[in-house]
Amino acid sequence: MLQAGDWAYSETLKEHFMNPKNILQGEDTDAFDGVGMEGNLQCGDQMMVVIKVDKQKEVITDCQWKTYGCASAIASTSILSEMVKGRTLDQAFHISPKEVAEALGGLPDHKIHCSVLGDKALRASINNYYTRNGQEDKVKQEQVKVICQCMSITDHDIEDAVLEGARTYFELQERTKLGTVCGQCKDEAEVLLEKFKHIHFGV
Amino acid sequence: MKVYFDNNATTPLHPEVKNEMIAAMEMFGNPSSMHSYGREARANVENARRQVADFIGATEKEIVFVGSGSEANNTVLSLFVCGSSQCIPGSKMRSSIITTKIEHPCVLETSECLAHRGVRVKYLDVDQYGKIDLDQLAGMLGDDVGLVSIMMANNEIGTLQDIETIAEMVHASGALMHTDAVQAVGKVPVDVRSLGVDFLTISAHKIYGPKGIGALFVKKGVPYCPLIRGGHQELGRRAGTENTLGILGLAKAVEMRALEMPGEEDRLLELKNILRNGIENSIDDIHFNGHPTDSLASTLNVSFSGVEGEAILLYLDLEGIAVSTGSACASGSLDPSHVLLATGVDAELAHGSIRFSMGRQTTRQEVDYVLNVLPKIIERIRNMSTAYIKGGLHAASR
Numbered sequence: 001m002l003q004a005g006d007w008a009y010s011e012t013l014k015e016h017f018m019n020p021k022n023i024l025q026g027e028d029t030d031a032f033d034g035v036g037m038e039g040n041l042q043c044g045d046q047m048m049v050v051i052k053v054d055k056q057k058e059v060i061t062d063c064q065w066k067t068y069g070c071a072s073a074i075a076s077t078s079i080l081s082e083m084v085k086g087r088t089l090d091q092a093f094h095i096s097p098k099e100v101a102e103a104l105g106g107l108p109d110h111k112i113h114c115s116v117l118g119d120k121a122l123r124a125s126i127n128n129y130y131t132r133n134g135q136e137d138k139v140k141q142e143q144v145k146v147i148c149q150c151m152s153i154t155d156h157d158i159e160d161a162v163l164e165g166a167r168t169y170f171e172l173q174e175r176t177k178l179g180t181v182c183g184q185c186k187d188e189a190e191v192l193l194e195k196f197k198h199i200h201f202g203v
Numbered sequence: 204m205k206v207y208f209d210n211n212a213t214t215p216l217h218p219e220v221k222n223e224m225i226a227a228m229e230m231f232g233n234p235s236s237m238h239s240y241g242r243e244a245r246a247n248v249e250n251a252r253r254q255v256a257d258f259i260g261a262t263e264k265e266i267v268f269v270g271s272g273s274e275a276n277n278t279v280l281s282l283f284v285c286g287s288s289q290c291i292p293g294s295k296m297r298s299s300i301i302t303t304k305i306e307h308p309c310v311l312e313t314s315e316c317l318a319h320r321g322v323r324v325k326y327l328d329v330d331q332y333g334k335i336d337l338d339q340l341a342g343m344l345g346d347d348v349g350l351v352s353i354m355m356a357n358n359e360i361g362t363l364q365d366i367e368t369i370a371e372m373v374h375a376s377g378a379l380m381h382t383d384a385v386q387a388v389g390k391v392p393v394d395v396r397s398l399g400v401d402f403l404t405i406s407a408h409k410i411y412g413p414k415g416i417g418a419l420f421v422k423k424g425v426p427y428c429p430l431i432r433g434g435h436q437e438l439g440r441r442a443g444t445e446n447t448l449g450i451l452g453l454a455k456a457v458e459m460r461a462l463e464m465p466g467e468e469d470r471l472l473e474l475k476n477i478l479r480n481g482i483e484n485s486i487d488d489i490h491f492n493g494h495p496t497d498s499l500a501s502t503l504n505v506s507f508s509g510v511e512g513e514a515i516l517l518y519l520d521l522e523g524i525a526v527s528t529g530s531a532c533a534s535g536s537l538d539p540s541h542v543l544l545a546t547g548v549d550a551e552l553a554h555g556s557i558r559f560s561m562g563r564q565t566t567r568q569e570v571d572y573v574l575n576v577l578p579k580i581i582e583r584i585r586n587m588s589t590a591y592i593k594g595g596l597h598a599a600s601r
Binding site: 008017018020023025037041042043044045046047048065066067068069070071072073074111114181 | 509510511512513514517521530531532538539549550551554586587588589590591
């Protein structure tokens, strides 16, 4: 039985929710070297990440953010903004949602999608920095297409799920949570499911 | 300060109910036994049945004790797919039911299940305040409709439906009328005869009684089919040894409601107006959900633009205030409130909705405390939100 004072999520998450770090004050992002935004209001999550960069070393010196979302979303952006400081752009680009979730002391399954937007917004801000600084060649276009807008599930995610054993739309949903909000991506996802099944397993 | 503003989810046990139940714990007899232990339990259960019947203007035999409001609703809907001539006269089987888009999930999911079993389910829309359209109902009723199930008071927004008029229309078309009155009984006067319903659902834990016990009113002579079979309890209408403790708790709860209801609605309405006006005067860009007048006095549902409901709920919780939200994130379903979406509120405002539901124990001091804490929390979340635009809610784009 929960004791009085116990909380719905981990202590780390609670701390970052109660005292979020590095919130961007106001609307002005001019002082920053890169700006990225992901998510949408209909799904209940939207995040903006802004970064300052030491241009010599290509190291992130400051990271601030705004988030529209639940406690997990607020806390995951907050902890991400702490994690990236001092990392090179390349290191920061490769921070995974899993790392963010682990740093928060774990997230319930249905909250994982709240933590995937922060790192996407971060990558968008890094790409924005490259573009602004005449380094378009460095822009790491994620050669992916988002299929499920609500849960931010890409064609790569669908391919991974197929490789991990998903064979039906239901199994795909179980693994990726794709199509569990508005459901508009069902047709496109089913086409890709069949395609990857055919490519990898000849079925 | 601890403030419990989630009485539509469940209520604290009334101290009198608690005392009654503690005393009843000594009474362990099976009401079906013929010896003195059993007779004592039987007498108490039947006395409780009379109290519950009296409270809603029914007769004792019309009350079936069940395990929950959900069970009562499942029982009524499931009776409709029973093809047995023992339950529904074969010739009178009709293939459609009508319900609304704002029912509790125990009605909506059961209706979906019925649809897979060949029943045609028609869903009534609601207007921006959560009221059904009687003309739409009239258009849906017909020779094919066997049952209409419409909740009396909505759990999320508090909107009350005109069950009396609806039941008249339903009966004129030859269908049966069920109302889920879980949120209405004990808050507004409920009399099954003046409402004219065939089935009515009651739950104890919404009215300061224990969890795990409810009652279904089944009008004398209407078709009925037990959901749980295999025992003669409840005149064969609900098998399983009676939950004597729960039944006595429910009876005490309605007894206390009868004593405490006079004047309570006015008192709560005054508190709700203070809360509503206080929120309106201290926070911009909000939207009140539910009907302005035909609504439970205890329930106020409000959406805050640019903020997500789970964040509000958890910040309020850290200040000792318990509420609920229509946000997807709090439900685990990823979809925001189906009730709010049915009223035409857009998804963002549904995600940002908070339900304050007061109760018999609610005080003016508690309302003032909420009004002191809430504006700061909303400002704080909006300050970190990508989605808040001051004045945006009322901009022309909406």
